[in-house]
Amino acid sequence: MSLERADVEKIAHLARIAVDEEELDAVAGGLSNILDLVEQMKAVDTRGVEPMAHPLHMVQRLREDRVTESDQRERFQAVAPQTEAGLYLVPKVIE
Amino acid sequence: MQWETVIGLEIHAQLATRSKIFSGASTAFGAAPNTQACNIDLGLPGVLPVLNREVVRMAVRFATAIDAELGRRSVFARKNYFYPDLPKGYQISQYELPIVGRGHVEILLEEGAAKRIGVTRAHLEEDAGKSLHEDFHGSTGIDLNRAGTPLLEIVSEPDMRSAREAVAYARKIHQIVQYLGICDGNMQEGSFRCDANVSVRPMGEDRLGTRAELKNINSFRFLERAINFEVERQIDLIESGGKVVQETRLYDAARDETRSMRTKEEANDYRYFPDPDLLPVELDDAFIEAVRSDMPELPDAKRQRFSEAYGLSAYDASVVTASLSLADYFETVAEAAGDAKLAANWVMGELAAALNKENLEIGSSPVDAPRLGAMLRRIADNTISGKIAKQVFEAMWNGEGGADEIIEARGLKQITDSGAIERVVDEVIAANPQQVESYRGAEAAKQGKMLGFFVGQVMKASQGKANPKQVNELLRQKLS
Numbered sequence: 069m070s071l072e073r074a075d076v077e078k079i080a081h082l083a084r085i086a087v088d089e090e091e092l093d094a095v096a097g098g099l100s101n102i103l104d105l106v107e108q109m110k111a112v113d114t115r116g117v118e119p120m121a122h123p124l125h126m127v128q129r130l131r132e133d134r135v136t137e138s139d140q141r142e143r144f145q146a147v148a149p150q151t152e153a154g155l156y157l158v159p160k161v162i163e
Numbered sequence: 164m165q166w167e168t169v170i171g172l173e174i175h176a177q178l179a180t181r182s183k184i185f186s187g188a189s190t191a192f193g194a195a196p197n198t199q200a201c202n203i204d205l206g207l208p209g210v211l212p213v214l215n216r217e218v219v220r221m222a223v224r225f226a227t228a229i230d231a232e233l234g235r236r237s238v239f240a241r242k243n244y245f246y247p248d249l250p251k252g253y254q255i256s257q258y259e260l261p262i263v264g265r266g267h268v269e270i271l272l273e274e275g276a277a278k279r280i281g282v283t284r285a286h287l288e289e290d291a292g293k294s295l296h297e298d299f300h301g302s303t304g305i306d307l308n309r310a311g312t313p314l315l316e317i318v319s320e321p322d323m324r325s326a327r328e329a330v331a332y333a334r335k336i337h338q339i340v341q342y343l344g345i346c347d348g349n350m351q352e353g354s355f356r357c358d359a360n361v362s363v364r365p366m367g368e369d370r371l372g373t374r375a376e377l378k379n380i381n382s383f384r385f386l387e388r389a390i391n392f393e394v395e396r397q398i399d400l401i402e403s404g405g406k407v408v409q410e411t412r413l414y415d416a417a418r419d420e421t422r423s424m425r426t427k428e429e430a431n432d433y434r435y436f437p438d439p440d441l442l443p444v445e446l447d448d449a450f451i452e453a454v455r456s457d458m459p460e461l462p463d464a465k466r467q468r469f470s471e472a473y474g475l476s477a478y479d480a481s482v483v484t485a486s487l488s489l490a491d492y493f494e495t496v497a498e499a500a501g502d503a504k505l506a507a508n509w510v511m512g513e514l515a516a517a518l519n520k521e522n523l524e525i526g527s528s529p530v531d532a533p534r535l536g537a538m539l540r541r542i543a544d545n546t547i548s549g550k551i552a553k554q555v556f557e558a559m560w561n562g563e564g565g566a567d568e569i570i571e572a573r574g575l576k577q578i579t580d581s582g583a584i585e586r587v588v589d590e591v592i593a594a595n596p597q598q599v600e601s602y603r604g605a606e607a608a609k610q611g612k613m614l615g616f617f618v619g620q621v622m623k624a625s626q627g628k629a630n631p632k633q634v635n636e637l638l639r640q641k642l643s
Contacts, residue, residue: 136187
């Protein structure tokens with residue numbers, strides 16, 4: 069399976085990754101190779117194999133429902149580009 | 164052409180935990196911005212989410228209540244999209260393997276018939292933060308206190324055929340989550356949110372029409388209106404030769420209309436994949452058994468019990484079990500009063516009217532259940548009449564104390580001493596010779612009505628305190 073330049077552009081946009089114009093073909097080729105490998109693996113008979121959601125054969129440990137975190141807003145906001153009245157400020161998101 | 168409406172609902176219920184789904188930050192509502200958003204909620208590098216046990220327990224409770232298949236093994240997935248109130252760039256949700264599988268609830272239609280509505284699935288996920296679009300010098304303000312609050316997203320089958328059915332279903336789920344104690348159900352604060360998938364198709368057609376998803380609905384009333392508006396819009400569109408496009412539309416309550424929200428459909432490409440930070444959740448038998456053996460009484464069972472144990476009509480039983488707090492209130496009143504029908508009448512009548520008038524919820528009623536019950540006991544034991552009780556109730560509502568105190572202070576005790584009532588009756592008869600004469604001359608059929616005049620006079624003379632039953636009896640005797 070091979071990806072077109074347009075596919076790469078779309079994926080890059082969805083992931084908010086900037087891909088240079090001259091890199092597009094190389095990235096498309098690289099990703100296509102990965103898909104080819106997946107295609108090749110599809111030929112293996114996996115009936116009777118339980119799909120894995122995680123490489124570790126362990127189950128999720130659960131924590132008790134307790135509040136253990138205290139307010140550290142000042143420390144977090146010290147590294148934020150812009151804050152006001154306790155809020156993080158970002159470029160306007162609606163027109 | 165005849166059109167059929169098809170509706171499915173997606174309900175987000177905020178789970179009433181103390182801490183967040185994947186962190187130990189508080190979920191309390193109304194805190195100062197970003198004071199309850201910890202490093203995990205902010206998605207800072209190097210942090211790891213750890214699942215809250217209570218969230219899992221609540222999901223299993225819900226599954227049990229709607230008779231659903233349990234996802235014995237469920238998996239968290241990343242739903243990827245970019246928005247400033249989602250700091251990680253993905254929402255942790257469940258996709259292929261949700262914790263709650265297929266289940267169902269029953270709704271009561273207006274004609275009294277029941278209809279089964281399927282629940283496709285319910286999955287756990289984290290809530291996003293809030294964007295404040297007021298003007299911060301051209302910027303948007305972000306409050307991440309809500310980020311990471313646990314949600315149970317409950318997805319229904321497209322089984323509803325009218326806005327009313329959709330509202331009945333939404334109310335049913337609302338009732339169930341509150342009875343289970345897993346969600347406070349507050350729609351204004353956004354603890355219980357409904358999105359509606361609405362489409363229309365020609366009557367008799369099997370295939371579904373193209374649907375629109377309605378969002379931003381924060382009350383049951385708006386849910387009904389939004390759906391009705393959208394159905395009209397789609398029918399008008401199709402009948403005038405247009406086509407419905409699949410899109411998200413926002414309901415605008417002020418204008419009572421729905422408006423297209425997004426034009427960029429790429430926004431729906433979420434590229435889900437299993438979250439490598441979280442292991443699969445496996446429910447063992449002991450955990451499930453512990454939840455199942457600790458289930459509270461559910462709405463349908465309570466309604467049934469109220470109608471049997473208290474002799475309430477089907478209608479009364481469904482009104483007083485509408486919410487858990489109302490059901491508890493009623494039950495306390497009924498026990499204290501010793502007369503369930505009287506309790507139901509007062510809770511649904513006088514009390515409901517007073518609450519309505521001041522726009523109060525049952526939980527903040529100035530007259531609590533033991534007090535109302537104690538007052539009703541005074542009606543049942545003939546200390547006061549039902550009419551005087553209204554005065555006592557009003558005084559209790561205004562904070563003048565308990566029923567006995569008020570009855571004592573205002574001298575409202577009913578007169579049941581037959582000698583005392585007889586004196587008043589004699590006075591009334593002596594003072595109205597003409598009426599007595601015409602009463603005695605009237606046919607028996609008319610006398611009943613004429614007796615009312617004398618009863619009224621006696622009640623007036625006794626300031627409403629004479630026992631009405633005794634007054635009637637004495638008057639009949641003396642006038643015959």
